[in-house]
Amino acid sequence: MMDVTATANDYLEKAALAAAEFQELDQEQTDRIVEAAYKAGFGQRVRLAKMAHEETGLGVWQHKVVKNALATQLVYENIRRVKTVGVLSDDEMTGITEIAQALGPVFAVTPVTNPTSTVMFKILICLKTRNPIIVSPHRRSRKCSVEAARVCYEAALKVDAPENCIQVITEGSRELTHAIMSHRRLALILATGGTGLVHEAYSSGTPALGVGPGNVPVFIDRSADIPFAVQCICASKTFDNGTICASEQAVVVEKAIADAVIREFERQHAYFLTNEEIPKVEKIAIDSSTGGMSPEVVGQSVEAIARMAGISLPACTKLLLARLNHVGKDAPLSGEVLAPILAFYVCEDYDHAIKTCIELNYLGGIGHSASIYANDEETIRSFAEVMNAGRVLVNTPSSQGAVGSIFNTLAVSLTLGCGSGGKNITTENVTARHLINIKRICRRRLNARWLALGMDKILDESLGADEVWRLYNRNQ
Amino acid sequence: MVKCNFDVATETVTCTFEGRMDAHATAADDPVIRRVLAGSSKVEPADAPFVPPEPGPPRPARVIFDLKDVDFVSSGFFKMCIAIAKEMGEGRFAVQNTRPLVEKAFKVAGIDGLFEVG
Numbered sequence: 001m002m003d004v005t006a007t008a009n010d011y012l013e014k015a016a017l018a019a020a021e022f023q024e025l026d027q028e029q030t031d032r033i034v035e036a037a038y039k040a041g042f043g044q045r046v047r048l049a050k051m052a053h054e055e056t057g058l059g060v061w062q063h064k065v066v067k068n069a070l071a072t073q074l075v076y077e078n079i080r081r082v083k084t085v086g087v088l089s090d091d092e093m094t095g096i097t098e099i100a101q102a103l104g105p106v107f108a109v110t111p112v113t114n115p116t117s118t119v120m121f122k123i124l125i126c127l128k129t130r131n132p133i134i135v136s137p138h139r140r141s142r143k144c145s146v147e148a149a150r151v152c153y154e155a156a157l158k159v160d161a162p163e164n165c166i167q168v169i170t171e172g173s174r175e176l177t178h179a180i181m182s183h184r185r186l187a188l189i190l191a192t193g194g195t196g197l198v199h200e201a202y203s204s205g206t207p208a209l210g211v212g213p214g215n216v217p218v219f220i221d222r223s224a225d226i227p228f229a230v231q232c233i234c235a236s237k238t239f240d241n242g243t244i245c246a247s248e249q250a251v252v253v254e255k256a257i258a259d260a261v262i263r264e265f266e267r268q269h270a271y272f273l274t275n276e277e278i279p280k281v282e283k284i285a286i287d288s289s290t291g292g293m294s295p296e297v298v299g300q301s302v303e304a305i306a307r308m309a310g311i312s313l314p315a316c317t318k319l320l321l322a323r324l325n326h327v328g329k330d331a332p333l334s335g336e337v338l339a340p341i342l343a344f345y346v347c348e349d350y351d352h353a354i355k356t357c358i359e360l361n362y363l364g365g366i367g368h369s370a371s372i373y374a375n376d377e378e379t380i381r382s383f384a385e386v387m388n389a390g391r392v393l394v395n396t397p398s399s400q401g402a403v404g405s406i407f408n409t410l411a412v413s414l415t416l417g418c419g420s421g422g423k424n425i426t427t428e429n430v431t432a433r434h435l436i437n438i439k440r441i442c443r444r445r446l447n448a449r450w451l452a453l454g455m456d457k458i459l460d461e462s463l464g465a466d467e468v469w470r471l472y473n474r475n476q
Numbered sequence: 477m478v479k480c481n482f483d484v485a486t487e488t489v490t491c492t493f494e495g496r497m498d499a500h501a502t503a504a505d506d507p508v509i510r511r512v513l514a515g516s517s518k519v520e521p522a523d524a525p526f527v528p529p530e531p532g533p534p535r536p537a538r539v540i541f542d543l544k545d546v547d548f549v550s551s552g553f554f555k556m557c558i559a560i561a562k563e564m565g566e567g568r569f570a571v572q573n574t575r576p577l578v579e580k581a582f583k584v585a586g587i588d589g590l591f592e593v594g
Binding site: 351354355358362382385386388 | 580
């Protein structure tokens with residue numbers, strides 16, 4: 001049996017040595033390593049995608065190629081000019097000089113849904129910030145994740161990256177994960193995975209950047225271009241069979257445009273489940289013991305889902321929609337399902353529709369993402385006002401939009417912060433700049449007004465805030 | 477001022493509020509609602525001396541707060557909702573017709589699980 005403490009020590013000792021060596025690299029040397037890893041990963045994007053699909057049985061291999069390209073090329077493009085070594089800024093006026101410091105060893109937990117892309121994304125942002133990375137792949141995708149890490153590591157070594165700057169856990173266990181997470185030499189955990197794993201990372205005592213669950217509502221407003229909206233939603237929800245956590249989970253429309261939206265979905269090969277078929281799909285999509293989505297259905301095609309549910313579909317169906325009339329645990333498909341299944345709500349009016357989006361948002365996706373199709377700025381703003389989301393995506397496929405760079409200028413990332421609602425420290429798309437400590441040299445710059453005010457005024461308890469404020473501003 | 481309507485057939489009191497339910501408005505409406513819930517139809521000012529309630533409609537089986545004309549709710553209003561929900565018992569108090577911003581306020585307060593908010 002594995003001695004988890006010894007194994008954890010071994011990983012961290014190697015990582016600490018790599019961290020020490022990393023400190024000696026300048027920006028140019030660092031960028032060369034990142035470039036080499038990116039090119040190697042990008043070069044293997046197709047092979048790794050096929051491996052991931054074969055090993056996990058999830059998603060669509062062609063879409064995984066796109067994810068791998070995004071996680072290498074677009075991530076590289078996004079971070080290549082970011083300064084992460086040495087002096088970041090030097091302001092004579094304020095007297096503040098900012099200097100980047102590496103964090104130290106990073107423990108990167110990666111999910112089964114994006115097993116090669118997330119590995120390469122995390123490797124690139126760690127290398128860019130001179131932090132050694134220990135990758136912990138999901139047990140169902142270990143082989144392809146290990147291979148993705150190996151490809152990047154070998155390329156990095158060729159341009160003089162520190163030995164063991166990338167390590168992968170090839171034989172994982174819950175105990176080993178826990179031992180590494182709570183190891184005194186570990187600097188940060190990059191936790192991308194389920195709620196339990198993220199919670200464990202936060203409970204370890206080591207700083208952690210985690211993610212939260214999503215339950216993305218998409219509201220199609222009267223002002224929206226309906227065919228365009230439906231096309232985007234279909235493209236987003238069917239991408240890699242819905243495995244991206246930012247993909248749409250429920251479509252919400254007003255009664256006034258419902259028929260037009262339904263017709264358009266049907267025209268674009270989406271299928272509305274009948275009242276008899278909905279319970280059959282619920283049964284296989286939702287784990288009745290937990291109330292959460294069933295792992296069996298994650299990343300499966302509509303054909304596979306139909307087979308599992310025992311229903312027959314029209315030819316060319318690419319997306320399933322379940323018309324529901326309320327949100328909650330008693331309407332199982334109103335929760336998150338990472339598969340090409342969408343809930344569909346028809347609401348009496350605008351307020352009812354927005355309230356339904358709030359219900360969906362708070363059912364299980366607080367802080368993650370929300371989506372709206374509208375061409376009225378006031379509607380977009382009022383929708384954004386009531387959503388608790390790190391990203392409110394406008395006229396954009398949410399799965400591709402939330403990860404950034406393709407449809408907007410968000411930082412490209414496969415770790416989407418969900419803020420305090422998702423129990424995370426940030427709502428941002430996690431990227432290289434989150435992986436550096438910034439040291440500030442603070443030069444002496446006297447606050448002459450404060451000093452001129454005089455301590456006697458501060459010590460005089462008869463003076464209130466208004467009086468002191470008047471004196472503070474006198475002759476200024 | 478809150479308007480309370482007692483539906484004898486369903487033994488339901490529907491209290492309709494309007495405008496901003498800030499601390500002041502809530503404090504003004506609270507005794508009115510209390511009297512209705514106690515089974516008295518007589519409405520007294522909040523600072524009126526207490527007199528035993530006159531016979532009125534019976535104590536309601538269910539209470540509904542209708543917020544269709546409310547655009548702000550204060551923490552005092554939330555407290556009143558919680559108190560009435562506890563007093564009435566499970567499933568016998570509900571908040572209805574909230575506007576989106578008010579609905580979100582109930583979500584953020586985390587009390588939408590204590591009673592029905594719609």
